[in-house]
Amino acid sequence: MTKEIALLNHLWTDIYYQLRYIHQEKITHQSVRILQVIQKEEEAGIKEVAEAIQVSHNTASEHIKRLIEKKYVFKTRSSKDERKVILRLSDLGIDVLYRHSSLDEDKLRQVLFERMSDEERQRILEAFTLLKERAKDVHDL
Amino acid sequence: MTKEIALLNHLWTDIYYQLRYIHQEKITHQSVRILQVIQKEEEAGIKEVAEAIQVSHNTASEHIKRLIEKKYVFKTRSSKDERKVILRLSDLGIDVLYRHSSLDEDKLRQVLFERMSDEERQRILEAFTLLKERAKDVHDL
DNA sequence: GTGTTTGTATCGTATTATAAGATATATTCC
DNA sequence: GGAATATATCTTATAATACGATACAAACAC
Numbered sequence: 001m002t003k004e005i006a007l008l009n010h011l012w013t014d015i016y017y018q019l020r021y022i023h024q025e026k027i028t029h030q031s032v033r034i035l036q037v038i039q040k041e042e043e044a045g046i047k048e049v050a051e052a053i054q055v056s057h058n059t060a061s062e063h064i065k066r067l068i069e070k071k072y073v074f075k076t077r078s079s080k081d082e083r084k085v086i087l088r089l090s091d092l093g094i095d096v097l098y099r100h101s102s103l104d105e106d107k108l109r110q111v112l113f114e115r116m117s118d119e120e121r122q123r124i125l126e127a128f129t130l131l132k133e134r135a136k137d138v139h140d141l
Numbered sequence: 142m143t144k145e146i147a148l149l150n151h152l153w154t155d156i157y158y159q160l161r162y163i164h165q166e167k168i169t170h171q172s173v174r175i176l177q178v179i180q181k182e183e184e185a186g187i188k189e190v191a192e193a194i195q196v197s198h199n200t201a202s203e204h205i206k207r208l209i210e211k212k213y214v215f216k217t218r219s220s221k222d223e224r225k226v227i228l229r230l231s232d233l234g235i236d237v238l239y240r241h242s243s244l245d246e247d248k249l250r251q252v253l254f255e256r257m258s259d260e261e262r263q264r265i266l267e268a269f270t271l272l273k274e275r276a277k278d279v280h281d282l
Numbered sequence: 283g284t285g286t287t288t289g290t291a292t293c294g295t296a297t298t299a300t301a302a303g304a305t306a307t308a309t310t311c312c
Numbered sequence: 313g314g315a316a317t318a319t320a321t322c323t324t325a326t327a328a329t330a331c332g333a334t335a336c337a338a339a340c341a342c
Contacts, residue, residue: 009243011269017181018276029170040158059330083289083338102150107279115275127268128152134256135159138248187319200301224309224318
């Protein structure tokens with residue numbers, strides 16, 4: 001059981017190391033994490049970001065200010081509660097996050113379409129779909 | 142073709158967001174990248190690290206100094222060329238990198254062993270093995 | 283409607299990270 | 313022995329990170 005888990009993790013990190021984007025703008029760890037939270041969570045505001053990256057609300061507010069300066073993020077307000085900020089990624093922000101968490105499209109193209117049969121590619125996509133499906137709502141600890 | 146690539150990337154980031162480790166020590170972006178280089182490359186020294194993260198050799202040297210202070214990394218010297226440093230991850234460094242790039246073992250355990258049949262798990266592992274195999278030596282641009 | 287809570291923003295301050303030029307040293311190559 | 317190579321250190325500069333204190337407006341409580 002531990003063997004399969006270790007194997008999958010080894011494959012996971014090897015694949016990412018091989019296929020990730022190389023030429024990336026300078027960006028901090030916290031910035032990437034915040035962009036991820038905004039993209040993956042529905043209606044994230046300052047408070048949600050602060051909880052997600054485990055910093056105080058004022059620190060989170062500062063982070064967001066910098067991300068807005070860089071045009072990665074913009075603010076809207078909730079219509080239900082005018083105090084609440086709703087954060088959204090700009091096109092640039094989506095792009096930057098993509099290049100810091102996704103696999104390089106050119107490399108994927110080579111792997112999936114030049115080095116695989118249609119049937120092999122299909123098997124890969126089905127396996128990832130299955131894993132994503134079963135990973136939904138896994139609980140922490 | 143673009144559709145399959147976008148789909149795979151979407152699945153990739155969703156799976157990582159769901160299954161990654163949450164409780165992590167503070168560590169910078171550059172530190173993670175350096176630890177990855179040391180782990181995945183054979184016999185990385187200061188020069189290799191500098192090239193990999195695209196900074197000057199003196200900056201790379203400073204980074205390594207800090208990583209050694211934190212006991213994530215230690216130095217040996219090449220026996221062939223005594224000028225050359227060979228960097229290695231300590232057990233702590235391996236552990237820290239693991240928690241910043243791998244999938245959470247407890248979560249994987251739930252997904253692979255409580256929510257999948259033997260046959261499904263087998264299909265996942267085979268798909269990842271295939272993808273890793275074909276990803277080998279993909280060239281940049 | 284006044285007081286409290288909630289969500290966010292800003293100011294001040296401190297520490298750490300990041301980066302590179304200048305310079306130094308040890309080893310290897312020729 | 314001199315040049316090239318690999319690394320280390322010192323200095324200096326800027327940006328990132330973090331939080332306490334404070335402020336304020338919207339929402340809620342009664």
